[in-house]
Amino acid sequence: MAQISVNNLTFYYDGSFDNIFENVSFSIDTNWRLGFVGRNGKGKTTFLKLLLGKYDYKGFIDTTTVFDYFPYQITEKQKCLPAVEFVEELKAGCEFWRVTCELERLEESAEILYRPFSTLSPGERTKIMLAVLFSGENDFLLVDEPTNHLDQETREVVKKYLASKKGFILVSHDRDLLDACTDHCLVLNRKSVEVQHGNFSCWWENKQRKDQFAMAENEKHQKEIRKLRQAARRTADWADKNENTKIGFDPIKEPDRCISTRSYIGAKTKKMQSRVKQMEQRIGREIEEKEGLLKDIETPVDLKIAPLSHYKATLVNVRDYSLRYVDAEQSVFAGLTFTVNQGDRIALSGKNGCGKSTLIKMILQRAGMSETNIIVSEDGVCETAAGLVVSYVEQDATDLKGNITTFCKERHLDQSLFCAILRQFDFSRTQFAKNLEEYSEGQKKKVLLASSLMTPAHLYVWDEPLNYIDVFSRMQIEKLILEYQPTILFVEHDVRFREKIATKVVEL
Secondary structure: EEEEEEEEEEEEEEOOOOOOOOOOEEEEEEEEEEEEOOOOOOOOOHHHHOOOOOOOEEEEEOOEEEEEEEEOOOHHHHOOOOOHOHHHHHOOOOHHHHHHHHHHHOOOHHHHHHHHHHOOOOHHHHHHHHHOOOOOEEEEEEEEEEOOOOHHHHHHHHHHHOOOOOOEEEEEOOOOHHHOOOOOEEEOOOOOOOEEOHHHHHHHHHHHHHHHHHHHHHHHHHHHHHHHHHHHHHHHHHHHHHHHHOOOOOOOOOOOOOOOOHHHHHHHHHHHHHHHHHHHHHHHHHHHHHHHOOOOOOOOOOOOOOOOOOOOOOOEEEEEEEEEEOOOOOOOOEEEEEEOOOOOEEEEEEOOOOOOOHHHHHHHOOOOOOOOOOOEEEEEEEEOOOOOOOEEEEEOOOOOOOOOHHHHHHHHHHHHHHHHHHHHHOOOHHHHHHHHOOOOHHHHHHHHHHHOOOOOOOEEEEEOOOOOOOOOHHHHHHHHHHOOOOOOEEEEOOOOHHHHHHHHHOOO
C-alpha cells in the first residue's frame, strides 16, 4: 500500500487558452478501487498521462508507485500479428501463463491470443489488454474507459472482473460500472477536486445534498445582503438629510433652534454615517461567506429538440427481415420483425457483430440518407415511410476535422444556434477557437449530438450516442428525451440510460 500525493499541480497545453489544472492538491491510496469522474474536457485522461510522466507540469506528484495504462497503443504491425507474439512489448516482464489465467477470469479462451489481433472483436481486444494489464504485480493501474464500443454481455464480464480487483483508477461515464467496481471517487468538479469514500451513487447522493445546502445558504446570504443594503441606504439618506439641516433655519418655525445646535446635528450625522460603515462591513462579510458556495454546483441547461410530425403513424416497418453480406456464408440476422411508430423509443440490443449498425445503415439507405449503398443479400421487408426525415448520429466521431465554422457550413447549420447548444453541453467559449481534432472524444461526440438536436426530423437514429459522453450530459439528454418524447431508434449499451429511455427493446 502506498500513497500518491498531488500538491499544487498546475498544467496547461502549449498554446492553450486556459489551465487544465491550477494549484490542485489531493492524496489517494494505491489500494483503492478509484472511480474517476468529471465532465468532458476537464482533464481525466490528461491527469493519467501526467502520472505516467508524459508531460511536464508545475507542482509535485509524489509517489514510489509504478503505473501502467489501458488501453495499450497497438501498432499497425502488431495488429497483423497474434497477441501471443507481442504481449511482452505491451508490458515489460509480462508472463504468458499469467495472461492466460486473467483471460480465464474474463471468461475468455486463450485461443484468441493465437488469432491476428485485427480479426478480433472489440470485446476480445479489450479482454486481451485487460489480461495483460492485470498480469503484473504491485502496479497501480490506470484504466481509461474500458467499456466503450462493448456489447452488454461483455460489459457485464468486464464489470464482474474489475469488481474482483483493486489498486486502479477507473475512468468511466457508465454509472452502473462505477457503482459495481469502485469504493472511492476522485471527482473533477467545476472549480475543485475532491476525493470521497464510496461509489458513484454515494458521491452523487452526497453531492445533491451539498448542492441543496449550498443553494439554501446562498439564498440566506442573498436575503441578508438585500436587507443590509436597504437599511444602509435608508440610514445614509437620513444622515444626508440630517446634515443638510445644520446651516440655515427659520426662527419663527423653529424657535428652539440656535447656532449651538449645529454641533449636536453634526454628532448625530456622524453616528448615522458610522452605522452605515458598520453595515457595509457586514455586507462585505456576507458577500465573502457567499463566495464559493455555488462554485461546484452542476446546473445543466435544459436542452431542446424540434421533432417533426409525420402523416403516417408507422415510420419504419421491418417484417421477417434477413440480411447477409454477399461474401458471407451465413446471415447476420434472420427473421427480424418490428415497427417504429411515432412516439416510440426503440433500443436495438445484441452482441457486437450481430448487425445493429448494419440494420441502421439499411434503414438510412431506405430513407435516402446513406451516401453509399451497402452490398448485401436481403430477404423480407425493410421499408420506411415516404418523405421520412431522419437525423443521424454515427458511432464514430474520430474523423472530425476542421473548425466549427467549416463543420456548420458542410452540414448547413446555423452557427450561432449550434454554438449555443454546445454551450448548453458545457463547452467554454475558448473551445470554439480550437479545431475539432483538438477536442476530447466526448466533446467530439457532443458536436455530433448538437448537430442532430438542431435538425428537425421525424425519426432520430442514434448509434451508440453516449460513448465518451460524461455522466452529467447523459442525465441532460435523458431529461430532454423524456420531456420532448421524439421518435428514436438507437443503439446504446448504457443500461441505466436504456432503462429510462426505451419504450421497447428489439433483440437481434
